[in-house]
Amino acid sequence: MELPSTPVVKSSRLKSAVWNDFERVKKGDVMVAICKHCKKKLSASATSGTSHLKNHLIRCRKRCGRELTQQVLVVRGNQKDSTFNFGSYQFGQDLSPMELKFDQEQSRLDLKFDLERSRLDLARMIILHEYPLSIVEHDGFKRFVENLQPSFKLMSSHIVKSDCLQIYGNEKQKVYQILDKIPGRISLKADVWGSSQENKFLCLTAHYLDAFWAPQKKILSFVMVDPNQEFSVAEVIVQLLMDWDIDRKLSSVTFDDNFTNDVVFRIRDRLTQNRLLLNSGQLFHVRCAVNILKLIVQEILEAIHEETHKIREIIKYIKSSEGILQKFNEIAQQVIGGTERCLYLDCPSQWNSTYFMLDSAIMCKDVFRHLQEFSSSYAPLLSDAEWEKVGVVCSYLKLFVEVNTVFSGVKYPTANLYFPDFCDINLKLVGWCNSSDLFASSLALKMRSKFDAYWSICGLVLAIAAILDPRYKMKLVEYYYRQIYGSNAQDYIKDVASGMKDLHNEYAVCATLTSFDHGLPCEVQSSNGLNAALPIDNDSRDRLRGFDKFLNETTDNQQIISELDKYLDEPVFPRNVDFNILSWWKVNAPKYPILSIMARDVLGIPVCTFTSESAFSTGGRVLDPNRTALEPDILQALICAHDWLGTELEDFKFKTSPHKHALSSDHSTNCFGSNRGSQLLSPYLLG
Structure with missing residues (x-):
């Protein structure tokens, strides 16, 4: 039977702030302290002290929850700016500073809410997951945010658009700096997308190998164009190259079948006039392998x-x-x-x-x-x-x-992958064209016509990429060409060998000029015995550039020639399933300093413009009607920013679920949405 309790009048000795949360009562002959929050009974005798009472308040969940709710209400009623500090409102004013600090840390009362940061997080979420801009106006989303964080002030879709554009601008500057610092050249992929309104959009994507020889890609632009105006399309692409300041470090451009040869020639002529392409643009023009x-x-x-x-x-x-x-x-x-x-x-x-x-x-x-x-x-x-x-x-x-x-x-196919399979196709076509079956031979001749048009443009690029594969080198070219071209094989083999040598010599000249341009001032001994820096005259340096090129072209420079010859003369690397060509060149770069620079650029060429999901699709690339309704500036911002923030999303997935992330075979996201016959942009970005 529980003894009746008698409230005890607070004496002058009960000065500790802990008694603000306890009621001291007398049950029989025993003094008891009852928690005002959870009603738990603790000892309140004169000899037991108050330490155990303080410890209880720290652990009391009802007290912590009630105080945090009260603080939120106070903050909501006293909003003055976009930043709030929940720790600034202090409960338990009678607690000592040390007790209050410990109490706040345990109860997590020092939480902060940053409205500006939350707005940008919302915009990033919309970009990453392709949510519609109007999601902030949906009733369900409003209710969710209101219950989750009452201090967050929802904005209109127009404000979200401006936030997305701000993120796009910030990320664009980061990409600009990345492209400026990459060690090699950049290869571009140019695709044309259609729309339900018959508009055409140019998607320009940069491909390159970073300092660690890892394949990287960045979508640079998604702009509306008119493919029928070939001069205009060429000018748009050249202008985009200049805007991104990559016209001087361009290696190649892989075009889909929407680009005519006239467009390609206009772009190449503009760049070769300024001597921006290596070896007069030998590798510049590439056609999509999957498209053929x-x-x-x-x-x-x-x-x-x-x-x-x-x-x-x-x-x-x-x-x-x-x-x-x-x-x-x-x-x-x-x-x-x-x-x-x-x-x-x-x-x-x-x-x-x-x-x-x-x-x-x-x-x-x-x-x-x-x-x-x-x-x-x-x-x-x-x-x-x-x-x-x-x-x-x-x-x-x-x-x-x-x-x-x-x-x-293959998630990131390197350019060396395509040569053997296309040589097999070439061989098969030769045999099919000679078939005694009229239907089979006539159909093979039509196929051969399309294949030869592709091979005349890309055959040399694919062959050079295969030579840079240490498992193949020139041996693979000799093996296939003797079967394909028969008695004329040697002439075709010499053309490939000559193209390989010319390109290597061009890289050697560029390496020499780059080394010269970035050299330190010459140090000479002055007449007074002190070291003095002798500045290099810019005009004299420019005049000697032609001499450097002449020297490399006319002199039997054993150091340059021997590097290519040494690579080709060494035995081929054994073929096995575990071979990684990029890792091989990363390890052997010190051994082949010039050839490795060339390999970095050639192997990074995107020979295919299609994603793996659309490789077998017979349809073209078509914008979803909802995407078409977006204004050009926000459409480009959402598509480009989605691509640029993809790495951030992968990192977050890895942090939150590393085991699941490690088991996934492909973590890439497709900013163009799913493929339904035609490759469609996601319908969830309607403003």
Whole structure:
């Protein structure tokens, strides 16, 4: 039975501030202190002191929660600026300074809220996750923020836009400084995007290898252009190069099929006039490797358009009825021993799925014939000649599916990856063109025409990249060219060797001039015996630049020549799956100082303009209608900033869930959204 308690009048001796939170009562003959917050009873005898009472207040959750809530209410009622300090409002005024400090640290009462920082965090969140600018006007978001942080003042979408533009400006300056300090040259990737309003947008992306030989990319611009005005497009690209101050360190530009040769020649002529390109732009013009495969595949599929439509309708018909499907499975079990890989219906916007459909249909052609006997309304069958055409096409498509799978399976493909596969395609085309089958040979000739147009532009670039692979060197060029060109192979091999040597000599000259330009003043012994600096006359230095180039071109400079020859004469590196070409050049850069500079630039060329997700898509790049509605300045800001902040998002993911992040095979984000036939920008950036 609990003894009745009797309140004790506060005596003059109870001077400790702790009694503001306790009520001292007498229960029987015992003095008890009852916490005013959680009602817990503690000893309050004259000999027990107050230390245990103070310790309880530190741990009392109800007291801490109540005080923090009161402070928030006080702050809300006394907002004067954008920065608030919850620790400035002190409870327990009777506590000593030491007690108050300890109490605040334990109760986390020294929290700060920065409105300006929170606004920028919100804008960064919208950029990173592609949320609409109008999210700040959604009722659900308003309620969430109000309950989470009542001190945060929500703004309009127009203010969010200005915050996003501010972040874009700050990040652009950082990217500018990064590009200014990279050790090598920059390769660009130029893509043209369409829109629902038939507008065209130029996306310009910089690719390079950083100081640690790691592949990097930065989207530099996303601007509206008119591809029909070729002079205007060329001028826009040249102006963007100058704005970013990378026209002097440009290595190459990889164009998609939206750019005509006239546009490319205009840009190259502008840059070569100012002597900004190495070796008169030998590596400047690059065409997208995956795009040429798409063009060839489109030629192949067009040749059997009607047959493909029939097969697609047959599969749809069989799948439309459970009875017909069951009968098909029974016949397939008898004829081919099962229904595995059968009845594969393609997605027409993904050309590799069309190959899988045709390939599986060939296996089931006898099943289709038997099924016709049990269904009078069966879809029309293919003739034997049509099935033969489908078989030829499947044999062609198989190669391109395999090659494209290799390209799309690498997150950051280096330029050396493409030469062997394109040589295989070249060899196959030679054989297909000589086929006795009229359909097969005529189709191969059309494919060959498209491939040769690409090879004439990019063959040398791909060959040089392969030579810079220590597993291949010139041996791979000799191996393939002898098979492709037969008796004329030696002439083509000499052209590649000459191009490799000329480019290397150009790098050697640039390295010499760079070393000279950045040299320290010469120190000479003065007449009085003291060291004096002899300044270099700028005019004299400029006059000798031509002499340096003449010396490198006319003198048998063993140091320069021997570096390339030494690399080529050494045995090739053993081929194995663990080989990393960038790591190899990073380690061997001191051994090949000039050749490694060249390798850094060549291997960093983006031979493909498509992402791995869209490698098999038959559609083009199209802006989502919501994105098209955005103003040009905010559209560019959101797309570029999303790309630039991607590394920050990856770092945050790693900090919050490092184990999950480490298991992921690809942490890159696609600022252009998902691919649905055409590559679409995300619909969630409507202002």
